[in-house]
Amino acid sequence: xxxxxxxxxxxxxxxxxKKRADKKAxxxxxxxxxxxxxxxxVNVIPKNQKDKPSASKRNNAVKKVSNKKASSxxxxxxxxxxxxxxxxxxxKRKKVNFKRIIKIILLMAFIIGATIFxxxxxxxxxxxxxVEGNSRISNERIESLSKISLNVNTYQYSKxxxxxxxxxxxxxxxxxxxxxxxxxxxxxxxxxxxxFFISNYGSYIYIDKQGYIxxxxxxxxxxxxxxxxxxxxxxxxxxNRISDDDLEKxxxxxxxxxxxxxxxxxxxxTGVDVSNTNDxxxxxxxxxxxxxxxxxxxxxxKILMLKEILTKEKGKTGEIFIENxxxxxxxxxxxxx
Numbered sequence: 158x159x160x161x162x163x164x165x166x167x168x169x170x171x172x173x174x175k176k177r178a179d180k181k182a183x184x185x186x187x188x189x190x191x192x193x194x195x196x197x198x199v200n201v202i203p204k205n206q207k208d209k210p211s212a213s214k215r216n217n218a219v220k221k222v223s224n225k226k227a228s229s230x231x232x233x234x235x236x237x238x239x240x241x242x243x244x245x246x247x248x249k250r251k252k253v254n255f256k257r258i259i260k261i262i263l264l265m266a267f268i269i270g271a272t273i274f275x276x277x278x279x280x281x282x283x284x285x286x287x288v289e290g291n292s293r294i295s296n297e298r299i300e301s302l303s304k305i306s307l308n309v310n311t312y313q314y315s316k317x318x319x320x321x322x323x324x325x326x327x328x329x330x331x332x333x334x335x336x337x338x339x340x341x342x343x344x345x346x347x348x349x350x351x352x353f354f355i356s357n358y359g360s361y362i363y364i365d366k367q368g369y370i371x372x373x374x375x376x377x378x379x380x381x382x383x384x385x386x387x388x389x390x391x392x393x394x395x396x397n398r399i400s401d402d403d404l405e406k407x408x409x410x411x412x413x414x415x416x417x418x419x420x421x422x423x424x425x426x427t428g429v430d431v432s433n434t435n436d437x438x439x440x441x442x443x444x445x446x447x448x449x450x451x452x453x454x455x456x457x458x459k460i461l462m463l464k465e466i467l468t469k470e471k472g473k474t475g476e477i478f479i480e481n482x483x484x485x486x487x488x489x490x491x492x493x494x
Contacts, residue, residue, distance in 0.1 A: 276312045283311050284340040291346050294328050299344060302326055311336055319344070327371045327395045353383045353407070357393065368399040368407055382440075383410060385432025406431035409453045413439060416460040424467060436480065445473070451480030458482060
């Protein structure tokens with residue numbers, strides 16, 4: 158009995174196993190096969206035709222390949238033409254550059270040759286030197302200073318050097334040099350004038366309005382004497398210039414003198430004392446008067462006041478004080494410095 162029961166259980170297990178196996182196999186057998194079945198409304202493409210491109214696609218592909226090849230050939234042709242064109246341009250450029258170099262060399266050779274000819278030919282030898290504009294300094298002195306020799310080519314001389322040489326003379330303010338071809342050199346000078354003098358131990362030092370020392374002489378000229386300069390004696394040499402302080406003083410003295418002349422004061426100014434910048438003094442030896450003007454302010458007003466006093470005190474010897482326009486007076490004296 159037990160064996161029979163055991164045998165039944167084994168049969169049940171086998172049946173159940175078979176059922177489970179059939180269930181697993183059933184879905185696979187139920188799958189729809191498009192290759193073997195026909196479905197209404199669906200076009201079925203055979204397997205052997207699925208991967209094949211259509212005729213239009215094949216044509217488009219052929220066209221693309223053809224166009225790409227044509228474009229590549231065109232680009233190659235264009236590049237070849239560009240290379241040829243560049244080569245031709247380079248050749249032309251080299252040819253032009255070579256011609257230009259030849260022209261430059263020929264031009265330089267011509268210039269050098271012409272320069273050598275001009276500077277060596279006797280056609281341009283100096284035969285005459287004309288000096289113009291001088292009155293105090295002689296022609297001979299200026300010609301000597303120029304260091305120009307006759308029968309030497311005019312182009313052997315530098316205008317700059319000629320000017321510098323001539324300006325070594327203190328009386329010469331400016332120089333112009335011109336060539337009158339073929340053989341003449343013209344020298345035009347502008348001279349400085351003696352405007353003032355300084356007394357210095359029995360000698361007279363002449364200076365111009367710009368403070369240049371022109372000459373030291375033992376002879377006195379009828380000019381305005383400037384007293385009270387601070388420039389050292391060793392620097393009072395022809396060609397030098399007075400110190401900056403003295404230059405300011407001389408500018409003030411010049412301003413005073415011009416104002417006196419402009420106001421038609423006929424009295425002769427024999428000297429100006431600039432030793433004290435707070436008391437500029439004008440000396441009129443012929444009038445017998447010394448005028449104290451104070452500092453350099455209100456010079457024109459002070460000179461107008463001076464004109465009135467000179468008229469009022471004419472013929473008297475003494476000093477006039479105009480440092481302060483509100484307090485102007487005359488003090489008589491028997492002599493003046």
